[in-house]
């Protein structure tokens with residue numbers, strides 16, 4: 001009886017999600033990829049140009065990554081066998097961490113199964129401290145950008161702080177951040193400011209330089225200082241001349257930087273880079289690191305090859321190509337009269353349509369023309385800001401970009 005009631009509740013919830021047109025479970029299944037320079041996704045046997053992938057440099061198909069993945073599997077097996085502190089720390093994991101630390105000019109790195117898993121544990125460890133009697137928690141204020149990624153929101157939620165210890169500043173509004181810091185002066189022992197580097201819905205960048213200036217003006221009013229926590233999952237490998245993300249673009253380092261290996265690096269997993277004491281503390285306390293498997297050896301091998309490749313002339317060429325493709329796309333699309341939802345110099349290019357019906361029609365029209373994109377609707381963006389999110393890759397050819405613009409024009413002319 002009680003089970004039937006709860007099953008009904010679940011059915012109702014699914015119906016509610018369906019009515020709100022926010023269902024996510026009817027994903028298109030990709031059966032494979034074409035073997036071309038710009039691999040196209042095969043769906044129902046038909047090829048589709050991929051304009052909704054985070055694989056900004058096209059590295060997931062790179063032969064060097066595949067070879068490294070295979071070699072690491074041969075050497076270490078297909079799975080890690082245990083969590084890191086038991087017997088799951090393999091040389092390939094440490095080599096990867098050292099390479100990531102060096103890439104970002106830091107003491108050390110710690111790899112997690114994903115950036116999501118990293119955010120949830122790392123924020124908890126910094127905000128709350130692992131043990132109830134730990135001095136880490138203390139009287140901390142957490143200030144978060146209003147449009148931060150879900151993994152950041154959940155990390156702060158898990159820490160279960162009282163309301164007075166949480167604040168949100170308006171998206172990218174550093175005057176608002178300044179206002180909050182002014183109001184809270186002296187009331188807290190330490191402050192942690194948490195932000196995405198590149199914001200995933202609009203491709204906008206947080207200006208870390210200006211943010212650090214605001215922080216510096218208030219630093220002396222908090223005994224343990226103000227800490228900058230940046231998650232640059234979309235920026236690293238796709239933004240900044242050498243792919244170091246917002247840190248490079250704004251010449252400013254975060255105190256704690258989160259990255260993912262599952263977007264521009266073309267592999268999988270998440271990581272943190274910071275000073276040694278912070279990484280040591282996380283190895284002792286981060287639950288999703290201690291009690292959950294790390295990435296498989298093959299994935300670590302592929303990621304290591306990717307971090308190394310990014311620092312070669314080939315990496316430079318791919319980054320240049322990515323910028324050229326993005327600029328070419330913007331120019332072609334401006335000619336069609338389309339409006340962008342934000343000015344983005346990142347490969348995320350959001351085209352503003354303003355209502356869910358329009359985004360659904362454009363997505364469908366593009367699909368008919370052999371193109372995959374994502375429609376982003378309320379509540380992920382505010383009402384009236386519904387968009388088609390396009391993601392440019394270095395692996396796109398000129399033909400891909402022209403086909404996109406032509407298909408867009410064809411849809412507009414049918415309306």
Ligand SMILES: Cc1ncc(COP(=O)(O)O)c(C=O)c1O
Nearest residue numbers: 114115116149200233260262270
């Ligand atoms: C800012 C940000 N953080 C974290 C993640 C999650 O990354 P991962 O897939 O490695 O968990 C994403 C992915 O969308 C993201 O945009």
